[in-house]
Amino acid sequence: xxxxxxLLNRLHHATRTVQAIEPLAPEALDxxxxxxxxxxxxxxxxxxxxxxxxxxxxxxGSAAQKRFGLDEPVYGGxxxxxxxxxxxxxxxxxxxxxxxEIEVAMVLGRSLAPGDYQDEEILAAIAEVAPAxxxxxxxxxxxxxxxxxxxxxxxxxxxxxxxPRAAFDPVAHAQVAYRLECAGALVGEGDTQGxxxxxxxxLCWLVRRLLADGQTLEAGQVxxxxxxxxxxxxxxxxxxxxxxxxxxxxxFTTDAAPV
Numbered sequence: 001x002x003x004x005x006x007l008l009n010r011l012h013h014a015t016r017t018v019q020a021i022e023p024l025a026p027e028a029l030d031x032x033x034x035x036x037x038x039x040x041x042x043x044x045x046x047x048x049x050x051x052x053x054x055x056x057x058x059x060x061g062s063a064a065q066k067r068f069g070l071d072e073p074v075y076g077g078x079x080x081x082x083x084x085x086x087x088x089x090x091x092x093x094x095x096x097x098x099x100x101e102i103e104v105a106m107v108l109g110r111s112l113a114p115g116d117y118q119d120e121e122i123l124a125a126i127a128e129v130a131p132a133x134x135x136x137x138x139x140x141x142x143x144x145x146x147x148x149x150x151x152x153x154x155x156x157x158x159x160x161x162x163x164p165r166a167a168f169d170p171v172a173h174a175q176v177a178y179r180l181e182c183a184g185a186l187v188g189e190g191d192t193q194g195x196x197x198x199x200x201x202x203l204c205w206l207v208r209r210l211l212a213d214g215q216t217l218e219a220g221q222v223x224x225x226x227x228x229x230x231x232x233x234x235x236x237x238x239x240x241x242x243x244x245x246x247x248x249x250x251x252f253t254t255d256a257a258p259v
Contacts, residue, residue, distance in 0.1 A: 078222065
């Protein structure tokens with residue numbers, strides 16, 4: 001068994017046993033190797049019957065990029081088995097060391113074949129937007145990793161939930177207000193105006209990067225924009241996200257029922 005096979009087996013075992021594994025030395029995996037391992041793991045999930053449902057953006061802000069010596073964000077893949085339907089309680093006991101993120105979900109209305117696209121052409125391919133929760137779940141103990149290990153862990157993609165969808169308007173949705181509450185108490189709020197990691201700019205980056213990496217984007221796939229608030233430790237409670245004039249609620253429990 002090769003070293004990369006052994007590493008993928010360790011990550012898979014961490015998922016099955018719901019146990020974090022010892023971190024690698026930061027220099028053990030570089031960015032290119034991390035993406036290669038991520039691709040292999042996603043291919044294995046698809047071979048087992050999962051469908052590639054979209055993509056997530058991580059390290060969208062310059063502070064995170066500087067920490068890892070990057071000059072652009074990174075991405076991970078989403079599958080249908082990661083998607084949680086609304087009104088479905090999520091058992092924290094089935095996750096390793098989850099953190100909650102709020103995001104803008106953007107849904108492709110048509111596929112994008114390899115080629116060069118202007119921002120306007122990429123945005124024209126978006127059909128819908130929606131509020132979204134991502135439950136990031138890192139398999140490295142203490143969320144300790146270098147960039148390659150983070151990518152091999154599929155950018156900590158755990159679960160996600162998408163709220164009510166609205167038709168996308170590139171003008172109206174250039175600025176998006178958001179508010180997050182937990183058990184009725186305000187956790188954070190803001191809007192995307194003036195952000196360096198604006199969701200629409202992140203989307204355009206992702207499309208170009210995926211196409212350059214030989215990936216394809218299919219109609220119906222979702223893109224999670226990157227966290228709008230700092231990732232937070234999840235409490236057994238109800239979280240409500242207000243965005244696009246609607247609300248998305250998620251309930252987290254300590255029960256051992258399947259997510």
